[in-house]
Amino acid sequence: xxxxAWNPRNIYLYLVCLITLVIAIFATVSLVRxxxxxxxxxxxxxxxxxxxxxxxxxxxxxxQPAPEELRAQQEHQRRWTVRRATLDIVANGALLALAxxxxxxxxxxxxxxxxxx
Numbered sequence: 001x002x003x004x005a006w007n008p009r010n011i012y013l014y015l016v017c018l019i020t021l022v023i024a025i026f027a028t029v030s031l032v033r034x035x036x037x038x039x040x041x042x043x044x045x046x047x048x049x050x051x052x053x054x055x056x057x058x059x060x061x062x063x064q065p066a067p068e069e070l071r072a073q074q075e076h077q078r079r080w081t082v083r084r085a086t087l088d089i090v091a092n093g094a095l096l097a098l099a100x101x102x103x104x105x106x107x108x109x110x111x112x113x114x115x116x117x
Contacts, residue, residue, distance in 0.1 A: 020100075020103035020106070027096045035089060042077075
């Protein structure tokens, strides 16, 4: 008696494999991006806001922060970038740690059943 490869059980196994493979691909891409963010953080951006007024041009310049304050802001931004990248690495690593074994388990079941036919 021949068993069809497209029975509900095999469809389920293939769908689980597809979904976990897609999750693993997206998690890997996000993991690589987070590592790059950790190694090569965004540069510090300084934004000057000019408010339109009838005052002379020299009065339109925004006040410049003190060098200590500027360094403190840059350090805060660097710490925030490192924190965000670290959290992304942990989250995507967890996704890979969950999706990988699920994929392998279901794919091996498919291979075993195909070999038994």
